[in-house]
Structures are given as structure tokens and as C-alpha cells.
Amino acid sequence: MIRLGIIAAPGPAKNITYKIKDELADNLKHSLLTDDEWEIDIIVDPLTGETEFSEKIFARTDEYFRDYGWDFLISITDLPLFYKDKTVVIDIDTSDGIAMISIPAFGWRPLKGKIQTAIINTLSIINKIYQGEDNIKDENSALNKMFTFSKLVFSKDFFEDSKTRHLLFHLNSKMGGAARLVTGMTFANxxxxxxxxxxxxxxxxxxxxxxxxxxxxxxxxxxxxxxxxxxxxxxxxxxxxxxxxxxxxxxxxxxxxxxxxxxxxxxxxxxxxxxxxxxxxxxxxxxxxxxxxxxxxxxxxxxxxxxxxxxxxxxxxxxxxxxxxxxxxxxxxxxxxxxxxxxxxxxxxxxxxxxxxxxxxxxxxxx
Structure with missing residues (x-):
């Protein structure tokens, strides 16, 4: 049994997560080519929608990760996230394999299928990190297909404040990213x-x-x-x-x-x-x-x-x-x-x- 913990912010993040929970477990087993069953635990925590500083969110989710003994952990936030003024879609802390996905970065009406694709490919990347692999070309291609009018790129960086290494998937265009955030946040409203x-x-x-x-x-x-x-x-x-x-x-x-x-x-x-x-x-x-x-x-x-x-x-x-x-x-x-x-x-x-x-x-x- 593989246990996945999802920490969701109240509102759209929580609603989408609960809607895809059962389907996601089956798709994870099929997409990641594993014989093990997936068990998904969902916890709603205002912190994932309470602060614009992702370091605080990662610190809180790290506590959940240790307390619940999950194999993987992803937090779903309804906040805009940024990396060097670029809109971040997915932020993976490669130090411990915890990831964060920003719902507004998907734009107006983030479809359940897109969120599932993001979660599945994020977990695939984390799994490769655990195995010491660096080739994430397939996952990046799958994620890029969800952003028709924008280009999704990834960057690796070391955050001095938290002493952690991160793999960040962000939109290459500042204007395109801002437009997606505004429409995505409007949908959340x-x-x-x-x-x-x-x-x-x-x-x-x-x-x-x-x-x-x-x-x-x-x-x-x-x-x-x-x-x-x-x-x-x-x-x-x-x-x-x-x-x-x-x-x-x-x-x-x-x-x-x-x-x-x-x-x-x-x-x-x-x-x-x-x-x-x-x-x-x-x-x-x-x-x-x-x-x-x-x-x-x-x-x-x-x-x-x-x-x-x-x-x-x-x-x-x-x-x-x-x-x-x-x-x-x-x-x-x-x-x-x-x-x-x-x-x-x-x-x-x-x-x-x-x-x-x-x-x-x-x-x-x-x-």
C-alpha cells in the first residue's frame, strides 16, 4: 500500500481534491506502473491558503509528513506563488520530496483532469528523484501540454533561508502568468x-x-x-x-x-x-x-x-x-x-x- 497525503486549502482546492480522490487512486496505479494500491488521505488546512510565503507552507506540511508517515505529500494551495517574478505552477522540495501545486496558475476554471495530470506527473518526478534519476523530459512535456498559450519551464535552485533545494515549474512569460493568475483567482472568487x-x-x-x-x-x-x-x-x-x-x-x-x-x-x-x-x-x-x-x-x-x-x-x-x-x-x-x-x-x-x-x-x- 502506497500512502499519499494531500493538504488542501479551503475552497476550490479542497473541492477539486475531494472530487478526484477516488479516480486519482486508480490513475496513479495505472500511470506509475505499480502493483500496489494507493491510499489517499486529504486534510484541509487554512495554512496552505493563509500565506504568500511558500517556506512557511513547506514547514507546516513537513510536520504533517512526519506525523502521518505518508510515502508522498502534496499541498494544493489557492495562492499565487512566484519564482523570480514568474508564476509558479509546481514547487517540489527535492530535499524531502514534498511538493506544492498552485491552483490559480492553471487559469480560469482549472479542470479536474489538469489537476490530476499535475499530481500524477509531480509524483512521477518525486519518484525519479528518490531513485536518483534526472531525466524528467516526459513529465515536463505532459505538464506543458496543459498550458496552450504559455510555455512551462523548470528551474533548479537552492533556497538559502530554508536550506532546501527546489525544482520549480513556472510560466516563462510574466504577462501570461499574471493573466492566468487573475483569471484563476477570479474563478476561486x-x-x-x-x-x-x-x-x-x-x-x-x-x-x-x-x-x-x-x-x-x-x-x-x-x-x-x-x-x-x-x-x-x-x-x-x-x-x-x-x-x-x-x-x-x-x-x-x-x-x-x-x-x-x-x-x-x-x-x-x-x-x-x-x-x-x-x-x-x-x-x-x-x-x-x-x-x-x-x-x-x-x-x-x-x-x-x-x-x-x-x-x-x-x-x-x-x-x-x-x-x-x-x-x-x-x-x-x-x-x-x-x-x-x-x-x-x-x-x-x-x-x-x-x-x-x-x-x-x-x-x-x-x-
């Missing part, structure tokens, strides 16, 4: 969850707009406005609401809190993208609701007579819904200011990290 937290705002906006579309003023304006004006109004409404939510819920990270300009920039970029995607969902939902309401409530002949138009077709209803969604987004922004602040904040990376810091400090105080 789950924009859909933030959209759900805005459900009350959607109700306020729709109630406001539903009252407005029964009056001819909105009909006339949407009918007379050119497309560029309707587009400008929608852009201003969405970005205005985005800015208001950031300000009213203290979502913008400062350098003083994180202590790292790079981390601060990543967190703020992730918050912006998460909010933008959530608000697009919000806006689309409002648009569809107003489109349905307009078609049901407003007879075309009556509207044409009221606004003195020759003909009212599908385009009128499409533009009316567009205009109504934009106007009521402003009302929604006001309502967003009264939403539960913590619910919104929990959908951002920086807030969750601060909570993990606090939990870890409280645990240390109790010891």
Missing part, C-alpha cells in the same frame, strides 16, 4: 456567488424599472436614442455600480495591508474582474426581465399611437429593455450600498486571506 448576494438588488432594480416602463417617457427616449447613446448609458451604469460597490464595501486593497505591491495588484485586479463578471450577469438578468415585461405589458399598436411611430417591431422592445436595464442599474447601485457588507466581502480574495491570517493568529495564541 466565484462571481456567481457574488451575483447571488445581489439578488435583493436585482429585485429593487426590477421593481423600479417595471413601474417606469408603463409610462411613455421611457418609450420615447428608448425609441429616439441612437445605438451609441444606449451603449454609452449601459457602460456608465455598469462601471458606476462597480465603483460604488467597491467604495461602499471597502473592497479595494491597500499596499499597507498586504505588504506586497504585486499581491495587492493581483487582489485588486481579481476583485475588478469578479465584480465585472457578476454585474454582467446582473445586467443580463435585468435585461431579460424587462424584455419579457415589455412584450407582455405593452401592446405594439398602443405604443405606436402614443409615441407617433409608424410601426413598432422587435427592435423597439429590445431597445426599451436595454434602456430600462441601464437606468435601473443606477437604482440597483444605491440598493447595493445597503447589502450585507460581509456577504460581498467574502467573495473577494483579500478579505478571505485576512480572515485566514486572523484564524491562524488565534490558533497560535491558543497554543
Amino acid at each position: 466565484n462571481p456567481y456567488n457574488m451575483m447571488q448576494s445581489l439578488s435583493g438588488v436585482t429585485a429593487i432594480a426590477f421593481a423600479t424599472g417595471a413601474f417606469g416602463i408603463i409610462f411613455s417617457t421611457m418609450w420615447n427616449l428608448s425609441y429616439l436614442f441612437p445605438t451609441w447613446r444606449l451603449a454609452a448609458i449601459s457602460v456608465l451604469a455598469i462601471f458606476g455600480m462597480l465603483l460604488w460597490i467597491i467604495i461602499s464595501h471597502d473592497l479595494w486593497e491597500s499596499y499597507k495591508e498586504s505588504g506586497s505591491r504585486r499581491i495587492t495588484s493581483l487582489y485588486n485586479s481579481t476583485t475588478l474582474l469578479t465584480l465585472f463578471i457578476s454585474l454582467l450577469f446582473y445586467y443580463l438578468l435585468l435585461y431579460l426581465l424587462f424584455l419579457a415585461a415589455g412584450i407582455i405589458l405593452l401592446p405594439p399598436d398602443f405604443v405606436a399611437k402614443t409615441i407617433q411611430a409608424e410601426h413598432i417591431g422587435v427592435r423597439f422592445y429590445l431597445e426599451l429593455a436595454w434602456f430600462a436595464a441601464s437606468l435601473t442599474t443606477v437604482a440597483g447601485a444605491i440598493g447595493a450600498g445597503f447589502q450585507d457588507k460581509q456577504v460581498i466581502q467574502e467573495s473577494t480574495y483579500g478579505y478571505r486571506q485576512r480572515m485566514r491570517y486572523q484564524e491562524n493568529e488565534e490558533e497560535n495564541d491558543e497554543l
